[in-house]
Amino acid sequence: xxxxxxxxxxxxxxxxxxxxxxxxxxxxxxxxxxxxxxxxxxxxxxxxxxxxxxxxxxxxxxxxxxxxxxxxxxxxxxxxxxxxxxxxxxxxxxxxxxxxxxxxxxxx
Numbered sequence: 001x002x003x004x005x006x007x008x009x010x011x012x013x014x015x016x017x018x019x020x021x022x023x024x025x026x027x028x029x030x031x032x033x034x035x036x037x038x039x040x041x042x043x044x045x046x047x048x049x050x051x052x053x054x055x056x057x058x059x060x061x062x063x064x065x066x067x068x069x070x071x072x073x074x075x076x077x078x079x080x081x082x083x084x085x086x087x088x089x090x091x092x093x094x095x096x097x098x099x100x101x102x103x104x105x106x107x108x
Contacts, residue, residue, distance in 0.1 A: 001030070003031060004029050006050070010050040010052055010058055012024070016044055017044055027089065032090070032091045033094045043067075044067060046064075
C-alpha cells in the first residue's frame with residue numbers, strides 16, 4: 001500500500017488488525033504487508049493516521065480490504081504480482097498481535 005499525508009512533515013501511522021502493532025513511517029510512503037497463514041479470511045480495516053510534529057492527529061483515512069480463503073482442493077490462479085515500480089520502504093509480516101500475559105501469570 002502507498003500512504004500519503006497532505007502535510008509535508010507529517011508522520012504516517014498505519015494500524016490494522018492485520019498488523020501485530022501500528023507501523024510508524026517517518027520516511028518513505030510505501031508499506032508491504034505479508035499475510036501469514038494464521039490470518040483468518042474476512043474484511044479488515046486499515047487506518048492511516050497522519051500526525052504532526054507534536055504527535056497530534058492531523059487527519060485520518062480508513063480503507064477496507066478483504067482476505068480470501070485459498071481452497072487447496074481446487075486449481076487456483078496464481079496471485080497477481082506487484083507492479084515492478086512498487087518498491088516498499090517498509091515490509092511487515094501480518095498476523096495477530098502478540099499475546100498479552102495477565103498480571104500474576106507466568107508464560108511457559
